[in-house]
Amino acid sequence: MAFVTPDFVPAIPEIFVLGMACLALVVDVYITERYRLFTYQLAQSTLVASALMVIFLYPAEAVVTFNGTFVSDGMSTVLKVFILLVSYFVFFYSKQYLRDRNLFRGEYYVLGLFAVLGMMVMASAHSLLTIYLGLELLSLSLYALVALNRDSNEASEAAMKYFVLGALASGMLLYGMSMIYGATASLDLAEVYRVASGGQANDTLLVFGLVFVVVGLAFKFGAVPFHMWVPDVYEGASTSVTLFISTAPKLAAFAMAMRLLVDALPSLHGDWQQMLIILAVLSMAAGNVIAIAQTNLKRMLAYSTIAHVGFLLAGILTGTQSGYAAAMFYVIVYALMSMGGFGMIILMSQAGIEADRLDHFKGLNERSPWFAFIMLIFMFSMAGVPPFLGFWAKWSVLRELVAGGVVWLAAVAVVFSIIGAFYYLRVVRLMYFDKPEDATPITPGRDMRVMMSANGLAILGLGIYPGGLMAVCVSALGA
Amino acid sequence: MLSLRGPFMTQQVVFYIFAAIMVFAGTMVISVRNPVHAALFLVLAFFSSAAVWLLLEAEFLAIALVLVYVGAVMVLFLFVVMMLDINMAPLREGFIRYLPVGIVIAVLVAVQLVLVVGSSYFGLESFPAPEPRPAEYSNTEALGNVLYTTYVYPFEIAAVILLVAIVAAIVLTMRRRPHVKRQRPDRQVAVRRSDRVRLVGMAPEKKPSVRR
Numbered sequence: 001m002a003f004v005t006p007d008f009v010p011a012i013p014e015i016f017v018l019g020m021a022c023l024a025l026v027v028d029v030y031i032t033e034r035y036r037l038f039t040y041q042l043a044q045s046t047l048v049a050s051a052l053m054v055i056f057l058y059p060a061e062a063v064v065t066f067n068g069t070f071v072s073d074g075m076s077t078v079l080k081v082f083i084l085l086v087s088y089f090v091f092f093y094s095k096q097y098l099r100d101r102n103l104f105r106g107e108y109y110v111l112g113l114f115a116v117l118g119m120m121v122m123a124s125a126h127s128l129l130t131i132y133l134g135l136e137l138l139s140l141s142l143y144a145l146v147a148l149n150r151d152s153n154e155a156s157e158a159a160m161k162y163f164v165l166g167a168l169a170s171g172m173l174l175y176g177m178s179m180i181y182g183a184t185a186s187l188d189l190a191e192v193y194r195v196a197s198g199g200q201a202n203d204t205l206l207v208f209g210l211v212f213v214v215v216g217l218a219f220k221f222g223a224v225p226f227h228m229w230v231p232d233v234y235e236g237a238s239t240s241v242t243l244f245i246s247t248a249p250k251l252a253a254f255a256m257a258m259r260l261l262v263d264a265l266p267s268l269h270g271d272w273q274q275m276l277i278i279l280a281v282l283s284m285a286a287g288n289v290i291a292i293a294q295t296n297l298k299r300m301l302a303y304s305t306i307a308h309v310g311f312l313l314a315g316i317l318t319g320t321q322s323g324y325a326a327a328m329f330y331v332i333v334y335a336l337m338s339m340g341g342f343g344m345i346i347l348m349s350q351a352g353i354e355a356d357r358l359d360h361f362k363g364l365n366e367r368s369p370w371f372a373f374i375m376l377i378f379m380f381s382m383a384g385v386p387p388f389l390g391f392w393a394k395w396s397v398l399r400e401l402v403a404g405g406v407v408w409l410a411a412v413a414v415v416f417s418i419i420g421a422f423y424y425l426r427v428v429r430l431m432y433f434d435k436p437e438d439a440t441p442i443t444p445g446r447d448m449r450v451m452m453s454a455n456g457l458a459i460l461g462l463g464i465y466p467g468g469l470m471a472v473c474v475s476a477l478g479a
Numbered sequence: 480m481l482s483l484r485g486p487f488m489t490q491q492v493v494f495y496i497f498a499a500i501m502v503f504a505g506t507m508v509i510s511v512r513n514p515v516h517a518a519l520f521l522v523l524a525f526f527s528s529a530a531v532w533l534l535l536e537a538e539f540l541a542i543a544l545v546l547v548y549v550g551a552v553m554v555l556f557l558f559v560v561m562m563l564d565i566n567m568a569p570l571r572e573g574f575i576r577y578l579p580v581g582i583v584i585a586v587l588v589a590v591q592l593v594l595v596v597g598s599s600y601f602g603l604e605s606f607p608a609p610e611p612r613p614a615e616y617s618n619t620e621a622l623g624n625v626l627y628t629t630y631v632y633p634f635e636i637a638a639v640i641l642l643v644a645i646v647a648a649i650v651l652t653m654r655r656r657p658h659v660k661r662q663r664p665d666r667q668v669a670v671r672r673s674d675r676v677r678l679v680g681m682a683p684e685k686k687p688s689v690r691r
Binding site: 011067105107111114117130133136137148150204205 | 605
């Protein structure tokens, strides 16, 4: 392969994030405890500046550089912008929480920035090698973040489970990739696509590799039956880390699924459609039903995540351009809702109190009517009640399922959504019709108030005008 | 299929010997009772896989495997195993109970692997053996040529992953615990006699009595 000097311009946001993460790492060593906020500000300004660069560098058409290992296209741009935006909110929400628990350390933000870098690499990956390396960069940072709270046994246990199962999943994924490489003799996704759809590769080998790739993907998404780690990790990790794990990495996992299944192996659509149908049905069933039995809100939201992943996979498995757009819309909406849901737990938690049980939300309306309303928005949106944003996400996936001829799956999805609505509405009932256990008013800082309200009102506002975000998703995949 | 001709024959014999040693060592790693022995068997497995890589003409990787894994990683690993007094008994609890399920799954996976990865798909017909390189061909140079050019982007990401590993390791181990006694060499060196020994001038409380 002849070497072409790479075009560095499309990768400027990644290079910038890397440089700033290293800078934050060094700066953090030299500042005293009093100025720790500076590391946080550095991380936040990195995210904002990088998002602006990504938007500014929006490519008119897909640009592949670094000898076929990096691609910048519509999908990568939109996903990166949302990854950066969501990470900004996550860092913001966790600031006070970490301070109250003596966990406000520079490493949280440095590792967070490296995780963001890993996600950006995944979104822009154009080679099996880059997908894997981006994933490892993300996962390694997340394992460390979960274990960061060293004094908590639950956090250590969660980190261990996450690490062992994550390593297993990476092994599966890597084995599948090696099979695909064996069949197509290339790591470059465009080349894999050319060989696989040209019928020059052995189909049995490709499908064998595909099985392992899908298993690895399902592990990373947390789809049933590879979901065991999700509730334990979500519950055991400190809420600020759970907030991070449950939001932005799902966007990156979606990018990984799209690159591997849609960009590289669309010729095997028939095969991966069947696998994804099984994963989707099981995820929606298990996620929604088991969530009903939970009394811990973090665990309940973990099972709700599993159910949402089922819906997301349902969007991908249609195999149509509009189906992919619906899935992308879904994953973005999910990230925004999950950010709000876990953000509310953080907002309710004060020093020493972890507001992660459902009982803590009893009578929230009497303690703070405004935040009860914001939480109501998140819960209604996750349940899929119109006119909130979550309704449109579910609706667009269902529409694509029907258009794609998988009507029975759409029916199954509706049934399980209705079952799932029960536990979301239970939270609303607790907030509005029960007496609070302790009547101390909720007094978050003004900045937290503003951001959380913005998060909630965005779900409501975008729910009333969903056309814009949907159009962005459609055009991103068309570019 | 053993062909009984010249250098190929030797190569195949060497391959089968080292492959057999590798499989044996791999099995022993997970089955011996003593963790130190397991680590040493892992060293043996690495050595034999390095030999197999040499047969593939991947000299640089073979040497890197011996230098890095055997020379550095495994020695460190042995240190850890010897320093931590791991009681293996609880780790082996339930081994017999889970054995049947484990065996069924292992056999199933193995059969599938043999069916797919066997010679019917990866045989010489579909993947003809490459021409052997001439003796002066440098494997290291070829790797060096692509590492910083064609594969510079993945290479840099791998570097970042290592950086994250360092940061994570330091974050998780460096912490101030209130009740841990630790050595402070600077203060040890700077210590004066007056810091440690205090001469107390005391008046005798009663007259020394002389035993009669």
